Amino acid sequence: MEIIIKANxxxxxxxxxxxxxxxxxxxxxxxxxxxxGRTPLGVYQGxxxxxxxxxxxxxxVTAFGLDEYLGLEANHPESFASYLEKILxxxxxxxxxxxxxxxGFPEEIxxxxxxxxxxxxxxxxxxxxxxxxxxxxxxxxNEPSSSLSSRTRIKTLTRETLAANGLIVKEKAIPxxxxxxGIGTIMESGTVILLASGRDKSRAIHESVEGPITAAVPASxxxxxxxxKFICDEDAASELTKKDYYKWVYDHKDKVDGYLKKLSxxxxxxxx
Ligand code: F6R
Numbered sequence: 001m002e003i004i005i006k007a008n009x010x011x012x013x014x015x016x017x018x019x020x021x022x023x024x025x026x027x028x029x030x031x032x033x034x035x036x037g038r039t040p041l042g043v044y045q046g047x048x049x050x051x052x053x054x055x056x057x058x059x060x061v062t063a064f065g066l067d068e069y070l071g072l073e074a075n076h077p078e079s080f081a082s083y084l085e086k087i088l089x090x091x092x093x094x095x096x097x098x099x100x101x102x103x104g105f106p107e108e109i110x111x112x113x114x115x116x117x118x119x120x121x122x123x124x125x126x127x128x129x130x131x132x133x134x135x136x137x138x139x140x141x142n143e144p145s146s147s148l149s150s151r152t153r154i155k156t157l158t159r160e161t162l163a164a165n166g167l168i169v170k171e172k173a174i175p176x177x178x179x180x181x182g183i184g185t186i187m188e189s190g191t192v193i194l195l196a197s198g199r200d201k202s203r204a205i206h207e208s209v210e211g212p213i214t215a216a217v218p219a220s221x222x223x224x225x226x227x228x229k230f231i232c233d234e235d236a237a238s239e240l241t242k243k244d245y246y247k248w249v250y251d252h253k254d255k256v257d258g259y260l261k262k263l264s265x266x267x268x269x270x271x272x
Contacts, residue, residue: 001222002229003209003246005237009197012233013042016193019229020128021050023191029060031120033129033181034088035140036066036080037165039195040130044088051092058094062123064116066131067141067180068102069167070109070154078167079104102152102179113152113179120185129189133196136160137204137217141180148213148221150182183221191227194219196236205232206239 006012020043024030034040050056065080074081081101089099100119106112120126131139138144141155155178157167167174186192196205208219209230222228237243 001209001225002250003237003240004229004231004250005240005243005247006231006233009042009233012195012197012231013046015231016040016043016130016195016229017046017050019191019193020047021056023128024056024061027127028057029062031062031064031123031125031127033064033066033126033186033189034084035130035132036083037132039132039197041087043130043195048088048091058092060098061094062098063089063094063100064120064126064181065101066129066186067178068104069157069175070104070177070179071175072104074101074104076104102181104175104179106179109154109179113154116152116181117185120188126189127191129186129192131186131192131194131219133194133201133204133208133219134161134164135200135204137208137219139183139186139194139219139222141178142183142186142218144216144218146183146215146218148215148218149184151185152179152181154178155180183218187221187225191229192222192225193229193231194222196230196232198233199235199238201232201236202239205230205236206241210241 004015006015047056051058065084068080069078072079076082100116102116103112133139136144138161141157141161142150143155143158143161146155157176157178204217204219207217208222211217211220213220213223240246
């Protein structure tokens with residue numbers, strides 16, 4: 001697990017964009033899993049910028065939406081499908097046939113979720129999964145108490161999440177259910193990038209990174225992922241007790257190649 005703390009939101013997004021760009025340079029048919037919400041917006045804007053500058057081409061890239069409200073058609077303005085379309089897909093050259101979405105109006109829920117899982121497998125799995133985090137530690141719509149090995153399925157939205165997403169109208173929640181990739185599904189991604197910005201996320205980040213692994217804090221499962229990156233701004237990182245340690249490790253990461261070179265130059269010369 002890597003904890004990357006950046007001074008502000010823009011730098012945090014830049015870090016994530018840089019990682020995605022480098023990964024694409026190694027594998028142009030990258031498979032991305034994409035969260036919606038406010039947090040990844042800057043990352044998607046950064047990817048659009050790379051496309052416009054001719055530095056990144058999405059013609060071989062595949063994208064899977066992470067979750068969707070149940071009962072909203074794909075073209076509904078509040079659906080995650082239309083959100084991703086608006087903030088990312090329509091600005092890049094990703095092929096429509098390479099965009100996969102959970103359907104807010106599936107004919108049969110279980111089959112649809114299983115097909116989604118199958119599709120992910122067919123393309124060789126998700127290379128990079130982008131996540132945000134809820135103030136209660138949720139990832140996707142896997143709210144606290146979700147099974148840590150869950151697969152894509154229907155979930156009940158909590159009042160907290162509905163309120164955070166502005167979906168409680170006159171005390172009535174619309175919609176009440178969602179489809180989401182499961183925690184087990186997310187854990188199979190090659191790399192997971194969890195983005196967190198703002199002080200309201202600081203408790204969830206502390207509990208996910210430094211607390212026990214528990215279904216009460218779904219993001220804590222990422223402690224078991226071999227390539228999970230928590231990319232946070234200072235506010236989101238403010239409750240981490242080992243902040244200086246994480247910064248030290250990160251600052252030394254880029255120097256490791258130079259260090260190893262120096263070691264090999266000096267091989268055999270060290271006297272005990
Ligand atoms: C959205 C999603 C959610 C959000 C989370 C944080 O697709 O899966 O888990 O990532 O609720 O939302 P923001 O970024 O709006 O604070």
